[in-house]
Amino acid sequence: MASTRDTRTVMIVDSEPAQQRFLSALVSRGGWRSIVAGDTDTALAKLGTQEGMGLDAVLVDQGTPGVEIAEFVSQLRSWRPALPLVVITMRNGVEVAVAAMRAGATDFVQKPIAPDRLLGALDRIVNSSGPQGELRPLTEKLRAPLGFEEIIGSSPNFRSALAIAAKAARARVPVMIKGKPGTGKEVFARAIHAASPRSRGALVMVDCSAVSPGLIGSGLFGHERGAFPGAFDRQIGRLVQADGGSIIIDHVECIPLETQAKLVEFLNSGEVQMIGGTIRQTVDVRIISTSASPLDKLIEAGHFREDLYYALTAAQFTLPSLSERRGDVGPLARHLIDRIGGLPGMGSIGVTDDALRLLASYAWPGNVRQLQDVLFRAAVASKTDVLTSADFGAIDAALSGGTVPASEGNIAINGEAIGVTLYLPDGNLRPLEEIEADVIRLAIGHYRGRMSEVARRLGIGRSTLYRKLSDLGIDTAA
Numbered sequence: 001m002a003s004t005r006d007t008r009t010v011m012i013v014d015s016e017p018a019q020q021r022f023l024s025a026l027v028s029r030g031g032w033r034s035i036v037a038g039d040t041d042t043a044l045a046k047l048g049t050q051e052g053m054g055l056d057a058v059l060v061d062q063g064t065p066g067v068e069i070a071e072f073v074s075q076l077r078s079w080r081p082a083l084p085l086v087v088i089t090m091r092n093g094v095e096v097a098v099a100a101m102r103a104g105a106t107d108f109v110q111k112p113i114a115p116d117r118l119l120g121a122l123d124r125i126v127n128s129s130g131p132q133g134e135l136r137p138l139t140e141k142l143r144a145p146l147g148f149e150e151i152i153g154s155s156p157n158f159r160s161a162l163a164i165a166a167k168a169a170r171a172r173v174p175v176m177i178k179g180k181p182g183t184g185k186e187v188f189a190r191a192i193h194a195a196s197p198r199s200r201g202a203l204v205m206v207d208c209s210a211v212s213p214g215l216i217g218s219g220l221f222g223h224e225r226g227a228f229p230g231a232f233d234r235q236i237g238r239l240v241q242a243d244g245g246s247i248i249i250d251h252v253e254c255i256p257l258e259t260q261a262k263l264v265e266f267l268n269s270g271e272v273q274m275i276g277g278t279i280r281q282t283v284d285v286r287i288i289s290t291s292a293s294p295l296d297k298l299i300e301a302g303h304f305r306e307d308l309y310y311a312l313t314a315a316q317f318t319l320p321s322l323s324e325r326r327g328d329v330g331p332l333a334r335h336l337i338d339r340i341g342g343l344p345g346m347g348s349i350g351v352t353d354d355a356l357r358l359l360a361s362y363a364w365p366g367n368v369r370q371l372q373d374v375l376f377r378a379a380v381a382s383k384t385d386v387l388t389s390a391d392f393g394a395i396d397a398a399l400s401g402g403t404v405p406a407s408e409g410n411i412a413i414n415g416e417a418i419g420v421t422l423y424l425p426d427g428n429l430r431p432l433e434e435i436e437a438d439v440i441r442l443a444i445g446h447y448r449g450r451m452s453e454v455a456r457r458l459g460i461g462r463s464t465l466y467r468k469l470s471d472l473g474i475d476t477a478a
C-alpha cells in the first residue's frame with residue numbers, strides 16, 4: 001500500500017548480520033527506514049506490534065531460518081492481505097519464486113541483488129498493484145517483439161489499425177499510436193520498427209511516464225558534464241543512440257513544454273544539440289510516439305504544443321480497447337496462455353472453453369495487459385495444468401456484482417461481500433489512506449474506468465481524483 005508519509009518502512013527478514021546491514025543500507029539509499037527480523041517466527045511476531053502495523057513492505061530472504069518460505073508468505077498474507085512482500089531468491093530460484101508467488105508474495109528478486117532493481121521493485125510495489133521486480137522481467141519475456149502477423153486480433157476496428165500500422169511501417173514519417181493503457185501501443189510500435197526498412201538499425205525506447213519530467217529532455221537530447229546540478233558525466237541522448245533506426249517515445253503526453261519546444265526544433269532541423277552543449281549533430285531517426293491521453297484536450301488546455309502534435313502525427317491510428325473487440329479475447333487468451341506456459345518453471349497450460357467464455361464477457365478496463373496479468377496470476381496459482389472458470393472466480397464474482405477484480409486483497413471479491421474491509425485481522429481499524437485507496441479502486445472498477453463518473457460519484461473534482469491516484473499510488477491500468 002502506498003504511503004504519503006515521508007519515510008516508508010520495510011521489514012528485512014534475514015538471518016545473516018552482514019546481509020541485514022547490506023539490505024538496510026541499500027533500502028535507506030531509497031529513503032526507506034528498515035526494521036530487521038532474524039527468522040520468520042520473529043517476523044510474524046513483529047507484525048502484530050505497533051512497529052509492524054506501520055510497515056509498508058516486507059523483504060524476506062529465501063534462506064531465512066524458520067518455516068518454509070511459501071508457508072511464511074501464506075501466514076503473513078492471512079494477517080496482512082495487502083502488505084507488499086518481496087522474496088529474495090537464489091540466482092536460479094525460479095521454482096521457489098513461483099511457489100512464493102503462488103502463496104501470495106507480491107514479487108521476487110533474484111541474487112545477486114542489483115541495488116537499482118531492488119529499490120525500483122520496492123518503490124513500484126508500494127506505488128502500484130502489479131508485480132514489478134523480477135516478475136516484471138519474467139512477464140516481460142512475453143513482450144518479445146511481435147511481428148504484425150503475430151499480433152492477435154480480427155475485429156474490424158483492430159484490423160483497420162493494423163492496416164494503417166503496416167502501411168506506415170514502410171515509410172519514414174513519424175507515427176503516433178493512441179489508445180488506452182494496455183491496449184498494445186508498445187507492441188505495435190515495436191512491430192512498426194521491425195517491419196520498417198530501418199529494422200536493422202537501433203530501436204531505442206523512452207518511456208516518458210517513467211522518467212521525472214525534468215529529466216526527459218536530457219534523456220532525449222543528452223547533456224554535457226555540469227550542464228545542470230547532478231549532471232556529473234556527459235551523457236549521449238537517446239535520439240543520437242537511435243541514429244539510423246527508430247525511437248519509441250512512449251507516453252509523449254508526459255513531455256514538459258520546454259522539452260516539447262526542443263523536440264519541435266529537432267523535427268524541423270534534424271539536428272540534436274545536447275543540453276549545455278554547443279555542437280549540433282545531424283541525426284536520422286524515425287519517431288514512433290504513443291499516447292494514452294486525449295492530446296486534443298491537452299492542446300486546448302495549453303499543455304501540449306499543437307505544432308508538435310502535427311509533426312508527430314504524419315501517420316496515426318487508435319487502438320481499440322479490449323471491450324470494443326470482445327471477440328478477440330478468446331484467441332488472445334489462448335495465445336497469452338501459450339506464452340506464459342513457455343516461461344521458466346511453468347510448463348504447458350490449457351484453458352477450458354467455459355473459462356474463455358467467462359473471460360470474453362468481462363470488461364477488461366486494463367485491456368490486454370490486465371488480461372495477461374490475470375492469466376499469469378491464475379496460471380501461477382492453479383494446482384492443475386488446465387485453467388477453468390473456477391480459476392477466475394474473482395472475475396466471476398465481479399461480473400455478477402458489476403465490478404472488476406480487485407488488485408489487492410482488501411477489496412472483498414469472493415462473491416460474499418463486495419466492499420472494502422475496514423478492519424485488520426486483529427480487529428483494529430485499517431489506516432484511513434488504505435481504506436480511501438481501496439474505495440477509489442472499487443469505484444474505478446465499478447464505473448469501468450470512466451474517471452469523470454468516478455469523480456462525480458465520489459463527490460470530488462477530477463483533478464482531486466488524479467492527485468489522489470498519484471498520492472495513493474493507484475495504478476488505474478491494474
Ligand SMILES: Nc1ncnc2c1ncn2[C@@H]1O[C@H](COP(=O)(O)OP(=O)(O)OP(=O)(O)O)[C@@H](O)[C@H]1O
Pocket residue numbers: 142143146150151152153179180181182183184185186187188250290292332335368369372477
Ligand atoms: N495484440 C496483442 N497480442 C499479444 N500480446 C499483446 C497484444 N497487445 C498487447 N499485448 C500484451 O499486453 C501487454 C501490454 O501491451 P503494451 O505494453 O503494448 O500496451 P500499451 O498500450 O503500450 O500500454 P501503456 O499505455 O500502459 O504503456 C504487453 O505485455 C503485450 O505483450
